[in-house]
Amino acid sequence: MATPTLSTVRTVVPIPNVIHIRGSNAPAPVYHALFSLSDADFVIRSLQGTLYRIHSYTLRITSGFFESMFSLPQPKNSLISDVLDVYEDDFPLELLLKMIIGLPIPRWKSLCDLARVLALAEKWDTPGPLSIMRNALTAPQFLHDHPLSCYSLATHFDWKEEAKIASTHTLTLNLSDPSYSLILGEMSSKDVLPLLDLHQKRRNMFRELLDSPERFAAGNSSAYHCNRCGVTELDNSMWRAFKRAMFLEMERRPLGDTLGVMEGSTPDWPEALACWEAKCAKDDCRALNYDRIATLRQIRACVSLLPSTIDIQ
Ligand SMILES: [Zn+2]
Structure with a gap:
């Protein structure tokens, strides 16, 4: 034959x-x-x-x-x-x-499995299977365990909505950690830059908000006097140390959900405790310098104002 x-x-x-x-x-x-x-x-x-x-x-x-x-x-x-x-x-x-x-x-079962089939679907140019797998990329488990890989795959395929979702989940990562340099190095700069920009913007905006005298009058205003006796000028060194600790934490985890306190049984940070315990130096006053509840609420309000996804159209 x-x-x-x-x-x-x-x-x-x-x-x-x-x-x-x-x-x-x-x-x-x-x-x-x-x-x-x-x-x-x-x-x-x-x-x-x-x-x-x-x-x-x-x-x-x-x-x-x-x-x-x-x-x-x-x-x-x-x-x-x-x-x-x-x-x-x-x-x-x-x-x-x-x-x-x-x-x-x-x-x-794993993002690695999904990536292997995506690679073949791309090679064979199969839009149907690609559209099916696109939905799987933003599965909660993948976003939680491998946010940067999800972002990398989404940008590779130019799936913008998925890239935005994944970018939010990368906020738990410190992208300057060497363990991420390989995956970042494999991505194109047009995809890496918006992500680095998001992380940088959050850090910079948070610093500005935390330094605002309007938002944190007691800690940031010059020559601020004790609310109760009106005599003692506050010693804000504790507040400044707490802010420095928060800036460092935002470098480590730009999501900002761990600032100062207080999830589950995790104790307050030492810098935070020092702030909440700081008192007016006047013997017959000894009022607390800072309102813990109001200050923490204001810190959370600042975090909620930060951009949470990459800025792409
Ligand atoms: Zn006082």
Whole structure:
């Protein structure tokens, strides 16, 4: 039987003779259970040797890669229509082909798994599966565990909404930590800069807000006197030390949800405690310098004013 070319595959629908291709000493080829229908006309082989029989028409209408490939004139004696080695592992291949033919796929176990299939979907230019996987990228677990990788993938595919969501979740990270330099270095500068800008803006704005005499009159006003006796000028060294500690914490974690206190059983910071315990130096006054509740409320109000996503259109 003459070996069909790609152009004849589309009309003649031959059944690929894979045993012949692999040679008489090779193990018998194994078809994937979900991709073994005998009326399908095209066979893909994975790196592990698994065969996937699928309609070439399906590949052609769902994949830009196969659309181009099937539209090219095939050289005489081409073996490509018998079985196509795609040099891909079974894992991404099976999942992508399932999406291509409309079969359900299991929940993603890891962002790494998702990234592997995304890479193949991009290579094969399959908009349908890409749109399905796009939704998975902002799964809460992925955003929580790997916000920077989510951001990197979202910007790679130019998925702006997902990039914005992921950028917010990167605010738990200190991007100047060397452990992130590899992933940041692999991203294009047009994607890294908005993220660095967001982190920088939060730090700068927070510093301005925290230094505001309107928001923190007792700590930031010059020559501020004790509220009760009106005599003693406040010694604000404790407040300044607390602010420095908060600036450092915003470098470490720009989300700003850990400032000063107070989640669960975590005790107040020493710098914060020193502030709340600071008293007027006048013996018969000893009023507290700062209102703890009001000051913490104001700090949280400042954090809520900070930008929380990258600034892109
Ligand atoms: Zn006083």
